[in-house]
Amino acid sequence: MSAPTLRHDRALAAGLLLYARSRTVPRALVVLLATAGLAVWAAHSLNAHIDPDRRVPVVALAPLFAAAVIGSSLHTASDELDRTAVRPWWRLRALHLLALTGLAAALLPVAVLGHTSVFGPPAMIRNTLGGTGLTAAAATLVGARLSWLPAFGYVSAVYLGAAGARGGASGVWAWPVQPEGGTASWATALVVFLGGGALYVARGARAEGPRS
Amino acid sequence: MTLVAERRRERSRHPLRAEVVRGFGPWAGAAVLLMLTVALASNSQQWQGGWAETRERLHTASGLLAVPLALAAGCWHGGRERRRRTEELMTVSARGPLARLLASALPLVLWVVAGHAVATVLAWLATWYRATGDSPYPVTPLTDAVVLASAVLAGHVVGRVVAWRLGAPLLAVGGYVGIGVLTYGTGENALAHLSPVLDGTTASVPVWWQPAAMAVWAGGLAAAAVLAFAARRRAVAVLPLTAAIAAATLLVQTGDGLWHTGPVARRQVCDTSTTPQICVNARYEALLPQVRKALSGLTGRLEGVRNLPVRFEDRPGRPARDEVELPMLTPIGRSVVRGRLTDPRQYAWEAGMALYGRAECDRTDPRVQRIDDAVENYLAPSALEKDFDEMYAKGSEADRAELREQLKARARLRGMGEQERRAWLSEYFATADECTPDGVPTL
Numbered sequence: 001m002s003a004p005t006l007r008h009d010r011a012l013a014a015g016l017l018l019y020a021r022s023r024t025v026p027r028a029l030v031v032l033l034a035t036a037g038l039a040v041w042a043a044h045s046l047n048a049h050i051d052p053d054r055r056v057p058v059v060a061l062a063p064l065f066a067a068a069v070i071g072s073s074l075h076t077a078s079d080e081l082d083r084t085a086v087r088p089w090w091r092l093r094a095l096h097l098l099a100l101t102g103l104a105a106a107l108l109p110v111a112v113l114g115h116t117s118v119f120g121p122p123a124m125i126r127n128t129l130g131g132t133g134l135t136a137a138a139a140t141l142v143g144a145r146l147s148w149l150p151a152f153g154y155v156s157a158v159y160l161g162a163a164g165a166r167g168g169a170s171g172v173w174a175w176p177v178q179p180e181g182g183t184a185s186w187a188t189a190l191v192v193f194l195g196g197g198a199l200y201v202a203r204g205a206r207a208e209g210p211r212s
Numbered sequence: 213m214t215l216v217a218e219r220r221r222e223r224s225r226h227p228l229r230a231e232v233v234r235g236f237g238p239w240a241g242a243a244v245l246l247m248l249t250v251a252l253a254s255n256s257q258q259w260q261g262g263w264a265e266t267r268e269r270l271h272t273a274s275g276l277l278a279v280p281l282a283l284a285a286g287c288w289h290g291g292r293e294r295r296r297r298t299e300e301l302m303t304v305s306a307r308g309p310l311a312r313l314l315a316s317a318l319p320l321v322l323w324v325v326a327g328h329a330v331a332t333v334l335a336w337l338a339t340w341y342r343a344t345g346d347s348p349y350p351v352t353p354l355t356d357a358v359v360l361a362s363a364v365l366a367g368h369v370v371g372r373v374v375a376w377r378l379g380a381p382l383l384a385v386g387g388y389v390g391i392g393v394l395t396y397g398t399g400e401n402a403l404a405h406l407s408p409v410l411d412g413t414t415a416s417v418p419v420w421w422q423p424a425a426m427a428v429w430a431g432g433l434a435a436a437a438v439l440a441f442a443a444r445r446r447a448v449a450v451l452p453l454t455a456a457i458a459a460a461t462l463l464v465q466t467g468d469g470l471w472h473t474g475p476v477a478r479r480q481v482c483d484t485s486t487t488p489q490i491c492v493n494a495r496y497e498a499l500l501p502q503v504r505k506a507l508s509g510l511t512g513r514l515e516g517v518r519n520l521p522v523r524f525e526d527r528p529g530r531p532a533r534d535e536v537e538l539p540m541l542t543p544i545g546r547s548v549v550r551g552r553l554t555d556p557r558q559y560a561w562e563a564g565m566a567l568y569g570r571a572e573c574d575r576t577d578p579r580v581q582r583i584d585d586a587v588e589n590y591l592a593p594s595a596l597e598k599d600f601d602e603m604y605a606k607g608s609e610a611d612r613a614e615l616r617e618q619l620k621a622r623a624r625l626r627g628m629g630e631q632e633r634r635a636w637l638s639e640y641f642a643t644a645d646e647c648t649p650d651g652v653p654t655l
Contacts, residue, residue, distance in 0.1 A: 024377070031378060042389075057389075057392060061385055061388065061389065064385065065381060065382070065385045068378065068381035068385075069378060069381075072377045072378055072381070075377065145295075145377055146288065148284075148380065148381035148384070149239075149243060149284075149285075149288075150243075152280075152281065152284065152381065152384050152385075153243045153246060153247040153281065154247075154250075156247060156251075156276075156277045156280070156281070156388065157246070157247040157248075157250035157251040157254075157277065158250070158251075158254070159277075160251045160272070160273055160276060160277055161250055161251035161252065161253070161254030161255055162254050162255070174254070
């Protein structure tokens with residue numbers, strides 16, 4: 001490998017590391033791991049093998065908190081400084097969002113292995129994607145540090161209001177509490193993820209001044 | 213002159229006004245309102261029309277959803293000075309730390325409680341529009357409002373202490389899990405009575421001091437946190453903490469005695485002009501005309517028939533010897549939705565089955581079964597009867613023979629004269645709950 005290429009790779013790696021640290025990504029990774037661990041413990045202690053429906057709190061709350069972690073990690077204290085740099089930020093934003101979402105979507109389903117058809121890994125992955133889409137959109141609209149608020153309000157309202165709602169339009173609006181990986185709930189979660197993700201990747205998190 | 217007057221007016225605005233009308237407060241209030249509205253509206257058929265059901269649903273939504281959100285909102289707001297980097301600046305102000313904390317936290321409390329209040333009023337309006345009897349229960353939402361205010365204050369203190377970006381969402385999810393475990397924890401869980409979610413059934417009401425004890429328990433904890441963090445003499449925090457512990461002890465010690473059947477639920481309103489008489493629980497008294505109309509076919513055909521129960525009763529507990537239970541109107545969302553009987557025919561069939569069900573018998577003689585079927589067909593047939601007949605008609609030879617016998621029995625009962633049928637039915641109802649076929653009159 002030639003010297004300039006090596007230097008370029010090292011610079012790229014250093015840049016990525018700086019980017020990750022400026023977004024407290026290492027801490028977000030640790031919290032995501034801890035969330036997955038807690039989800040495994042919670043699903044186990046709920047004795048879900050008796051009734052898979054008992055996993056609803058885990059399937060609703062663990063992805064919600066993971067989405068809050070990812071949403072909060074989109075904040076940077078060096079926002080104004082970043083704006084002075086001439087580089088395509090959208091790639092880093094996309095990489096950041098996809099990497100953390102992928103990690104959460106890979107870790108959280110471990111908690112609900114077995115009984116795959118009812119509140120199993122597909123539901124967990126769907127909720128992780130949908131929740132992250134919500135927080136990513138919220139980060140663009142209200143700021144990354146408060147991005148958990150809309151997702152938390154929506155998912156918890158649906159959790160209580162639509163418990164047991166099946167069929168009809170409930171697959172669309174009550175997607176976080178649908179037991180199986182139904183087409184409507186998956187389509188909604190994917191649209192939310194792609195829409196929210198695209199909005200964030202294109203615009204970045206809303207600038208938060210000292211008054212926010 | 214005009215300019216001077218305008219300036220004076222501007223100057224006279226209270227400094228707290230900006231805290232109240234601007235910033236995070238309105239958003240938090242809107243979030244609470246929106247969340248409660250969505251949670252309530254999406255299953256309104258299960259509570260609209262019943263005041264106790266509305267109380268329960270509001271109480272659960274407030275305790276399980278709004279309290280974690282209030283904790284998180286308080287926590288987020290508590291970290292505001294740190295995010296603005298104005299902590300040091302604030303310490304040089306003339307007011308003490310407690311006044312500064314309250315000036316910052318109370319506007320948020322106001323907005324969160326306002327969001328809850330608007331959601332409560334909306335739910336009440338929805339129920340008032342389709343009310344079936346009873347009256348609103350204002351004490352429970354008031355207690356919930358105190359619990360919410362306490363949650364905001366406690367969250368605010370956490371936000372001041374914990375300098376972590378994920379503090380607020382963690383408090384929200386942790387609050388949810390904590391309340392869930394406290395309320396629905398496994399086994400005999402005496403601590404559940406400390407939960408802001410747990411309540412009795414729709415027929416029960418709390419003892420008069422339960423709301424006060426719950427308010428002291430939640431408010432005492434929040435006040436202790438606030439005073440321990442910001443009071444000039446922090447030891448003062450022991451006072452509210454002691455009050456909270458005393459209230460908690462009272463709640464846990466009393467346990468299930470905190471709730472008793474409400475005076476309205478013990479009463480019933482009756483229509484004594486029918487046979488049997490029809491009584492509906494006073495909580496659903498407005499449904500009496502609909503129930504009477506649904507059962508009019510059944511009661512009309514039973515006029516003049518003897519050996520019947522005196523009335524359909526609808527009070528908690530088992531019916532008396534000469535009464536039968538009115539088919540269940542509750543839980544709202546099945547037989548009754550938004551103050552209307554959903555399926556009067558099915559309801560009449562259920563009422564008929566309460567009169568001649570033989571549900572307690574392990575085995576019924578085929579001849580008696582045919583007679584029961586004929587009575588059922590004459591008085592209040594099931595909506596599924598036609599389907600069953602068609603199924604038998606397509607079944608085996610034995611099924612078809614049984615159907616022929618059933619049709620004959622039905623035709624014989626319908627073909628009787630009025631007097632003859634009344635006498636026969638009187639004889640039939642004398643043995644309607646007996647499992648042996650001996651006394652049952654032939655058809």
